[in-house]
Amino acid sequence: MAVFTSVSLDDVQPWIAQFPLGQALALKGIASGIENSNFFLTTERGEYVLTIFENLNFEQLPFYLRLMEHLAARGVLVPAPVPNDQGELCVPLQGKPAAIVSKLEGSSQLDPQPVHCAAVGAMLAKMHLAGTDFPLYQPNLRGLAWWHWATPIVLPHLGKAEHDLLCSEMHFQEAFHGSALYKRLQQGPVHADLFRNNVMFDGEQLTGFFDFYFAGCDTWLFDVxxxxxxxxxDLDTGVLDVARVRAFLDAYHAVRPFTPDEQEAWQPMLRAAALRFWLSRLYDLHKPREAEMLTPHDPAHFERILRERIATPAPALHA
Known part of the structure; x- marks a missing residue:
């Protein structure tokens, strides 16, 4: 959600005529995130988010946008894409794919308590179930194949301790992903990036998940x-807060019960999730792209989390 492609209100005015939103009244770049160019868009019909996609192409985007449309229609709290007068959800702007979605109310909860974690867990389970009949398929583009691609690119930039950790964990995850246990895990569309800043709350009331542009088909347990x-x-140490973990997992389990296979796979999957973001942050740090508003995230945060998940067993999926 950095701004890689500059767009002015004058650029948007003729383009927005194809949408049932009236005239564009204001446009403001969003500084958070590192993948796409995002803007708050005010029109005569209300508040929206305009996204210009910097990496995803016209062939890939229907998966994300139709998934959001599918989930919204089934009562999952997500932004609804706005179709143009031809029914298209993604149309060119400045020569790149672009889309408009509804703007969620509220704000991100950056200091979550157990009540917030429970709300996220319940809605994530509802989202997984709602996606079971989604007809499109796309793999998680930041899954194991991407890890194989990115690892040799970042390894030369690492010190010995980080180098050894990355190589060791890649070997561990290759074995885990190739196991019979992994192949038995339930799969479907996942968000794959449901961080605190991708969820909106109004007080203790969850108002929606957003930023689905890392979504794909993967194991539900990876999303969890x-x-x-x-x-x-704890953001300083990477140590799990047991009260928040228990609130999240119990609320999820009440909607979509965890399976025995998922319980067995829980510890290695937490390591997989940590590895995925450590590796992507390493890549973004050492292979940066230019943008007007871009602040790469610190890879050390997920290195700490990965080391902690290796060293300390997490609370069980179901008490």
Whole structure:
């Protein structure tokens, strides 16, 4: 959500005529995030978010946008894409794919308590179930294949301790992903990036999940692990907060019960989720792209989390 592609209100005015939103009244760049160019868009019909996609192409984008449309229609709290007068959800702007989605109310809860974690857990389970009949398929583009691609790129930039950790964990995850246990895990569309800043709350009331542009088809347990590794940790140490973990997992389990296979896979999946974000942050740090508003995230945060998940067993999926 950095700004890689500059767009002015004058650029947007003729383009927005194809949408049922009236005239554009204001446009403001959003500084957080590192993947796409995002803007708050005010129109005669209300508040929206305009996204210009910097990496995803016209062939990939229907998966994300139709998934959001599918989930919204089933009562999952997500932004609804706005179709143009031809029914298209993604149209060119400045020569790149662009889309408009509804703007969620509220703000991100950056100091979550157990009540917030429980709300996220319940809605994530509802989202997983709602996606079971989604007809499109796309793999998680930041899954194991991407880890194989990115690892040799970042390894030369690491010190010995980090180098050894990355190589060791990649070997561990290759074995885990190739196991019979892994292949038995339930799968479907996942958000894959459900961090605190991708969820909105109004007080203790969850108002929606957003930023689905890392979504793909993967194990549901991976989505759970990614979310727990952000919502339920002490940010300084990476140590899990048991009260928040328990609130999240119990609320999820009440909607979509965990399986025995998922319980067995829980510890290695938490490590997989930590590895995925440590590796992507290493890549973004050492292979940066230019943007008007871009602050790469610190890789050391997820290195700490990965080391902690290796050293300390997490609370069980179901008490």
């Amino acid at each position: 692990a990614v979310t727990v590794n952000d919502w339920c940790v």
